[in-house]
Amino acid sequence: MGEFELIRHYFAAAPCAQGGEGVALGIGDDCALLELPAGQQLAISTDTLVAGVHFPAVCEPALLGQRSLAVAASDLAAMGAEPVGFTLALTLPEVSAAWLKAYAEGLERMASQCRLSLIGGDTTRGPLSITVTVFGRVPSGQALRRSGARPGDALCVGGYLGDAAGALALVLGERQAPSELAEPLLAHYWSPPPQFALGLALRGRATAALDISDGLLADCGHIAKASGVALEVNLAQVPVSPALQAFLGRDAALQAALSGGDDYVLAFTLAPEYLSCLAQLPGAQVIGRVREGQGVTLLDAQGQDITPQQRGYQHFRETP
Amino acid sequence: MGEFELIRHYFAAAPCAQGGEGVALGIGDDCALLELPAGQQLAISTDTLVAGVHFPAVCEPALLGQRSLAVAASDLAAMGAEPVGFTLALTLPEVSAAWLKAYAEGLERMASQCRLSLIGGDTTRGPLSITVTVFGRVPSGQALRRSGARPGDALCVGGYLGDAAGALALVLGERQAPSELAEPLLAHYWSPPPQFALGLALRGRATAALDISDGLLADCGHIAKASGVALEVNLAQVPVSPALQAFLGRDAALQAALSGGDDYVLAFTLAPEYLSCLAQLPGAQVIGRVREGQGVTLLDAQGQDITPQQRGYQHFRETP
Numbered sequence: 172m173g174e175f176e177l178i179r180h181y182f183a184a185a186p187c188a189q190g191g192e193g194v195a196l197g198i199g200d201d202c203a204l205l206e207l208p209a210g211q212q213l214a215i216s217t218d219t220l221v222a223g224v225h226f227p228a229v230c231e232p233a234l235l236g237q238r239s240l241a242v243a244a245s246d247l248a249a250m251g252a253e254p255v256g257f258t259l260a261l262t263l264p265e266v267s268a269a270w271l272k273a274y275a276e277g278l279e280r281m282a283s284q285c286r287l288s289l290i291g292g293d294t295t296r297g298p299l300s301i302t303v304t305v306f307g308r309v310p311s312g313q314a315l316r317r318s319g320a321r322p323g324d325a326l327c328v329g330g331y332l333g334d335a336a337g338a339l340a341l342v343l344g345e346r347q348a349p350s351e352l353a354e355p356l357l358a359h360y361w362s363p364p365p366q367f368a369l370g371l372a373l374r375g376r377a378t379a380a381l382d383i384s385d386g387l388l389a390d391c392g393h394i395a396k397a398s399g400v401a402l403e404v405n406l407a408q409v410p411v412s413p414a415l416q417a418f419l420g421r422d423a424a425l426q427a428a429l430s431g432g433d434d435y436v437l438a439f440t441l442a443p444e445y446l447s448c449l450a451q452l453p454g455a456q457v458i459g460r461v462r463e464g465q466g467v468t469l470l471d472a473q474g475q476d477i478t479p480q481q482r483g484y485q486h487f488r489e490t491p
Numbered sequence: 492m493g494e495f496e497l498i499r500h501y502f503a504a505a506p507c508a509q510g511g512e513g514v515a516l517g518i519g520d521d522c523a524l525l526e527l528p529a530g531q532q533l534a535i536s537t538d539t540l541v542a543g544v545h546f547p548a549v550c551e552p553a554l555l556g557q558r559s560l561a562v563a564a565s566d567l568a569a570m571g572a573e574p575v576g577f578t579l580a581l582t583l584p585e586v587s588a589a590w591l592k593a594y595a596e597g598l599e600r601m602a603s604q605c606r607l608s609l610i611g612g613d614t615t616r617g618p619l620s621i622t623v624t625v626f627g628r629v630p631s632g633q634a635l636r637r638s639g640a641r642p643g644d645a646l647c648v649g650g651y652l653g654d655a656a657g658a659l660a661l662v663l664g665e666r667q668a669p670s671e672l673a674e675p676l677l678a679h680y681w682s683p684p685p686q687f688a689l690g691l692a693l694r695g696r697a698t699a700a701l702d703i704s705d706g707l708l709a710d711c712g713h714i715a716k717a718s719g720v721a722l723e724v725n726l727a728q729v730p731v732s733p734a735l736q737a738f739l740g741r742d743a744a745l746q747a748a749l750s751g752g753d754d755y756v757l758a759f760t761l762a763p764e765y766l767s768c769l770a771q772l773p774g775a776q777v778i779g780r781v782r783e784g785q786g787v788t789l790l791d792a793q794g795q796d797i798t799p800q801q802r803g804y805q806h807f808r809e810t811p
Contacts, residue, residue, distance in 0.1 A: 195631075196634070200570070204533065204634055206532055207527045296544055297618065
């Protein structure tokens with residue numbers, strides 16, 4: 172048995188690989204088999220993380236294990252899907268038992284937190300790269316799309332923005348911060364909690380939703396385009412955490428929140444009749460509104476247009 | 492719009508990305524959505540191909556497009572699943588319009604041949620690597636597993652073996668051959684046709700099945716282990732193509748067929764009462780039998796055990 176065959180056995184023995192609801196067959200055959208209750212659709216999303224592009228080439232493997240699953244799972248939450256399972260395609264330059272053990276522990280932690288079963292994958296030799304494909308289920312016709320925002324809707328987000336972008340200088344070792352600031356920021360970078368509860372609560376209520384990965388303004392642009400509407404963001408309502416504000420100062424914290432990316436927090440639009448449900452959704456709040464037109468406008472406290480030219484993260488950095 | 496955003500739009504416009512049976516939502520939102528008829532299960536498999544490991548770093552992108560989908564789709568055929576769709580996670584060191592156009596053409600050709608819809612994916616910068624996840628459907632309980640082979644069953648394969656392994660020296664430019672030999676061998680390497688028709692015909696008949704990717708003997712070992720039986724392979728019955736035999740000579744051709752890997756031809760076991768159905772399955776033939784015990788034994792024409800120690804491909808080569 173080759174060393175990569177051993178890795179497959181290693182993952183097959185993980186607690187998250189022992190099956191779960193909807194998993195008829197897991198790791199070990201040519202395919203996994205999923206079952207879907209009548210009246211449900213299967214939601215599917217794929218994310219690749221490349222060393223030196225999406226995470227530092229040298230980093231804690233346990234943290235990478237958490238993050239590699241969390242960023243993919245966030246897409247399920249954004250559709251209002253309930254978690255079912257995932258496949259893991261892991262490309263490794265070499266086989267290190269210590270690295271694998273730590274990576275698998277982090278992966279297991281996030282899989283357990285999200286209730287996602289590992290159902291299959293592939294392990295190959297090459298430059299470090301991870302592709303996770305996630306599967307969830309959602310009642311037919313109830314998935315949260317990007318395309319339903321209507322003029323008059325409120326624009327909302329599911330929590331603080333910018334923490335992960337603010338953490339990047341810490342992740343890269345370019346800056347340091349006292350632990351009471353560094354810890355919450357780094358936690359959000361390495362382990363952004365997929366907002367499954369929020370996504371489920373928004374089914375039948377939100378007119379549009381997505382998870383913010385490219386930066387608030389860029390992702391609002393995706394809703395605006397898909398829905399054929401304009402979005403207004405009120406800068407004064409954009410939520411930034413106390414830790415981020417203390418670390419960067421208010422202006423840079425807002426800049427990170429607007430354009431930083433890697434948040435994996437939901438942005439969504441709500442018809443006015445559902446605004447009252449926000450009180451039951453911890454962290455969720457209104458940050459603007461939908462109107463007729465196109466594009467995204469950023470407004471200051473006086474209602475002046477202060478839209479920046481540069482609308483956020485261009486999907487990848489050459490080096491983080 | 493960044494250049495990688497442009498690539499996503501490029502793939503979204505491909506004919507194979509325009510939806511198909513079972514695809515409720517394709518590219519463009521946080522997730523794709525699949526539907527599954529009542530009484531069916533969804534079969535899922537993931538394969539990663541890394542440049543310099545699974546294919547030469549310098550190769551025809553159109554051929555790579557075909558091959559990257561074909562090797563993943565073969566896992567669906569091996570389960571007896573009907574094709575539905577696939578996701579494509581493409582990591583590229585740089586954006587070349589000519590490369591992408593050719594790659595997409597090859598991908599499209601195989602997608603059309605297999606009736607697989609492109610439903611989503613991710614495009615990232617990094618060392619060239621391709622992860623394809625395929626989706627198919629199979630009536631509940633009818634998937635072809637590896638675990639049902641029983642003593643007394645016949646061991647069969649779906650066609651010639653060893654062509655792709657034989658082609659490797661041609662792919663790498665280490666050897667040359669007249670075009671009438673090179674062309675069929677290279678065709679099998681770059682475009683192994685997933686045996687969907689065979690997989691469907693074997694539903695309810697084969698007791699076990701898989702697609703041969705690691706070499707006949709190694710993959711027979713997977714059936715033997717999963718089923719708790721022994722497999723006997725009769726060397727004289729192992730089918731090699733006229734082209735392979737002319738290119739390598741009979742002994743080396745058989746060696747490629749036994750241990751070469753990359754065949755993506757089905758191996759399966761049939762109860763004696765279904766042996767007559769082989770006549771309706773072009774290329775399929777008996778190569779041995781299942782008996783009580785464990786492991787794989789190779790027998791010569793006199794029934795002598797000539798099992799080699801080295802059982803095939805160790806999943807990847809350091810450099811092809």
